Amino acid sequence: MKYKKITPYLFIAPMIGGLALFRIGPIIASFVISFTRWNVRTAPEFVGLGNYVEMANSDIFWLVLKNTLVFTALYVPGVIVVSLILAVILNQKLKGIAFFRGLYFMPYITSMVAVAMAWNWIFSTRFGVLNNVLKDMFGVSHPPAWLADRNYALLVLVIVTVWKTAGFYMMVFLAGLQSIPSHIYEAARIDGANRFQVFFKITLPMLSPVTFFVLVFSLINAFRTFEVTYAMTQGGPLHASTTLAYYIYRNAFEFNRMGFASALAYALMLLVGLITALNFGVRRRWVSQDIY
Amino acid sequence: MTTVAIRARELERARLERAARTVSRIAMYVVLTVVSIATIFPFIWMLSTSFKSQGAVFALPPRLIPDRLFTPAMWDNYVTVLTRYNFVRYTFNSFFVAFMAALGQLVTSTLAGFAFARMEFKGKNFLFAILLASTMIPVEVSIIPEFLMGAKIFHPIMQPLGGWLDTYYPLIVPSFMVGTFGTFLMREFFYTVPKELEEAAVIDGATTFRIYWSIFLPLSKPSMTTLFLIAFINNWNELLRPVLYISTKDLYTLTIGLTSFKGAYEAQWNLLMAGSVISILPLIIVYIFAQRFIVEGIATTGLKG
Numbered sequence: 001m002k003y004k005k006i007t008p009y010l011f012i013a014p015m016i017g018g019l020a021l022f023r024i025g026p027i028i029a030s031f032v033i034s035f036t037r038w039n040v041r042t043a044p045e046f047v048g049l050g051n052y053v054e055m056a057n058s059d060i061f062w063l064v065l066k067n068t069l070v071f072t073a074l075y076v077p078g079v080i081v082v083s084l085i086l087a088v089i090l091n092q093k094l095k096g097i098a099f100f101r102g103l104y105f106m107p108y109i110t111s112m113v114a115v116a117m118a119w120n121w122i123f124s125t126r127f128g129v130l131n132n133v134l135k136d137m138f139g140v141s142h143p144p145a146w147l148a149d150r151n152y153a154l155l156v157l158v159i160v161t162v163w164k165t166a167g168f169y170m171m172v173f174l175a176g177l178q179s180i181p182s183h184i185y186e187a188a189r190i191d192g193a194n195r196f197q198v199f200f201k202i203t204l205p206m207l208s209p210v211t212f213f214v215l216v217f218s219l220i221n222a223f224r225t226f227e228v229t230y231a232m233t234q235g236g237p238l239h240a241s242t243t244l245a246y247y248i249y250r251n252a253f254e255f256n257r258m259g260f261a262s263a264l265a266y267a268l269m270l271l272v273g274l275i276t277a278l279n280f281g282v283r284r285r286w287v288s289q290d291i292y
Numbered sequence: 293m294t295t296v297a298i299r300a301r302e303l304e305r306a307r308l309e310r311a312a313r314t315v316s317r318i319a320m321y322v323v324l325t326v327v328s329i330a331t332i333f334p335f336i337w338m339l340s341t342s343f344k345s346q347g348a349v350f351a352l353p354p355r356l357i358p359d360r361l362f363t364p365a366m367w368d369n370y371v372t373v374l375t376r377y378n379f380v381r382y383t384f385n386s387f388f389v390a391f392m393a394a395l396g397q398l399v400t401s402t403l404a405g406f407a408f409a410r411m412e413f414k415g416k417n418f419l420f421a422i423l424l425a426s427t428m429i430p431v432e433v434s435i436i437p438e439f440l441m442g443a444k445i446f447h448p449i450m451q452p453l454g455g456w457l458d459t460y461y462p463l464i465v466p467s468f469m470v471g472t473f474g475t476f477l478m479r480e481f482f483y484t485v486p487k488e489l490e491e492a493a494v495i496d497g498a499t500t501f502r503i504y505w506s507i508f509l510p511l512s513k514p515s516m517t518t519l520f521l522i523a524f525i526n527n528w529n530e531l532l533r534p535v536l537y538i539s540t541k542d543l544y545t546l547t548i549g550l551t552s553f554k555g556a557y558e559a560q561w562n563l564l565m566a567g568s569v570i571s572i573l574p575l576i577i578v579y580i581f582a583q584r585f586i587v588e589g590i591a592t593t594g595l596k597g
Contacts, residue, residue: 003411003500004500005413007407007411007500008407008411008412008413008416009407009413011403011404011406011407011411011500011504012403012404012407012408012419014399014400014403014404014469015400015401015403015404015423015469015470015471015475016404016419016423017469018400018465018466018468018469018470018471019422019423019426019469019470019472021469022434022438022465022466022469022470023426023429023434023470024422024426025437025441026433026434026435026436026437026438026441027426027429027433027434027437029437029440029441030433030434030436030437033436033437033440040440040443086327089320089323089324092320094317094320094321094324100324100327100328101587102580102583102587103328103331103332104327104328104331105583105587106331106332106335106576106579107331107334108590109525109529109575109576109579109586110529110572110575110576111528111529111531111546111547111571111572111575112529112531113529113531113546113547113550113551113571114338114546114547114550114567114568114569114571114572115334115335115338115568115572117338117550117554117564117565117567117568118334118335118337118338118565118568119334120554121337121338121341121561121564121565122333122334122337124561127349127350127352127354127561128354129337129354132352132353132354136353163330163331163334167331168590171587171590220428220430223430224430224431224432226432226531226532227531227532230531230535230551231531231551245430245432248432248436249432249532252435252436252439253439253535253536258436258440261436262436262437265430265432265433265436266433268430268432268433269429269430269433272428272429272430276428
């Protein structure tokens with residue numbers, strides 16, 4: 001198409017302008033702010049690596065980092081297994097399958113705050129339905145206090161997040177499964193492969209590019225877990241469920257420690273960057289390159 | 293072996309295979325049903341609690357069928373939440389913010405998507421790479437300067453228009469200007485439009501904007517619907533920016549209306565659940581009617597983006 005040289009730039013200007021103003025600019029600014037002490041009311045004060053040193057010496061930071069890693073280590077395999085199983089089942093030709101597919105995806109579009117309220121109520125210690133079922137039907141005399149228990153709060157956040165997001169990854173897996181050509185399955189069947197062989201020798205390897213995407217995406221999202229923490233535990237009890245993103249939020253907007261919070265944000269970005277780079281680094285070892 | 297025996301054995305094997313298929317089919321429905329219950333139970337419990345009286349909320353053992361169901365008092369919790377606790381207002385606010393932000397995203401994303409798909413220009417690949425890379429960077433990294441910039445620069449400048457803090461500008465403007473997802477979605481669609489349509493218009497002397505406006509936009513209605521719906525959902529559910537920017541109660545959106553309500557009335561689970569139902573019901577209704585657009589949009593662009 002013929003157009004004036006300036007035309008494409010006019011078309012992308014609002015979008016690129018917004019990106020520069022609200023994303024790229026702030027990402028750079030955040031790096032600069034991370035070398036200052038700034039409570040917003042007074043002028044920022046340059047402290048060099050002070051915030052990073054403080055971070056390295058802070059027990060809470062290491063605990064928060066540990067929480068984030070534990071959350072990720074539980075959430076990512078959990079959501080991948082659950083969503084993959086659901087996708088495999090939904091890939092069968094069964095009556096009413098569209099209904100189930102629509103249903104499983106539903107939690108993904110609902111507001112985390114609203115469903116977190118429902119989960120809060122379900123996990124409530126004395127009157128919550130879960131503990132009463134555990135008591136009355138399974139004879140557990142002292143069920144845990146879940147959200148108020150240091151050993152369980154983070155686990156509850158994992159469960160709720162898997163519940164909320166599995167439908168999304170299920171859809172992604174399903175799209176991947178449906179793009180595997182059926183003649184490959186037929187060939188395997190003629191060769192006498194059983195279901196498990198077909199799944200492990202054909203489906204999984206053919207699906208590996210999709211699995212790779214799900215892995216990268218779910219890892220990034222796990223590291224930036226914020227809403228579920230905000231809505232369910234506020235990081236408690238005693239930091240037991242504080243995730244890194246939530247800790248950044250508190251430092252910046254509750255304690256007015258913009259410099260320290262920015263340093264934390266960069267720690268988060270480094271973590272996300274490292275894990276993503278690692279993923280792409282080992283990609284060739286297990287992801288099929290030339291398929292279909 | 294006689295042919296009769298062989299035939300009998302074949303029949304037997306076919307019968308067994310059929311039986312195995314039926315069993316596995318039943319097993320699958322069992323799994324599907326169990327997962328359905330796990331998926332839907334929080335919603336059911338939310339709904340059930342929202343129709344209970346305060347006394348029934350704390351009755352042990354808990355009951356699934358609410359005590360006020362089909363009584364004159366059935367809707368009391370909803371009336372209380374909507375009127376006394378201002379949820380009518382919050383719902384309207386959420387709707388306004390989500391609608392404006394989604395509309396804005398439609399404009400910026402179709403413009404940028406059109407340029408990225410159909411034009412050649414210097415720096416195109418570089419800019420698109422930046423666009424994609426920026427989606428990988430957590431919002432926590434940019435939100436602090438974004439907030440400070442809003443407080444220190446935009447707020448004073450925008451005073452004649454009501455300022456920036458405690459207005460809807462910071463909820464709408466960044467969201468509609470940073471439509472990376474939408475740009476990607478529209479670019480994918482615009483790629484598929486045949487070149488001939490465009491060439492015919494050029495011969496007729498149409499301007500580039502006219503081609504975008506009268507040829508590409510009308511063709512992309514399904515993609516635009518998808519984009520609008522997804523942007524609407526995301527903005528409706530947005531928590532962080534309302535928490536940061538909105539302090540006047542009348543301006544609360546549902547997400548912060550609900551969290552602040554929880555802080556103030558911790559044990560009023562029936563009212564809280566009524567509020568939760570109010571804040572998810574509109575989206576569920578939209579989802580039921582527009583499932584195709586939403587699911588495909590999220591699954592396919594998620595896959596590629």
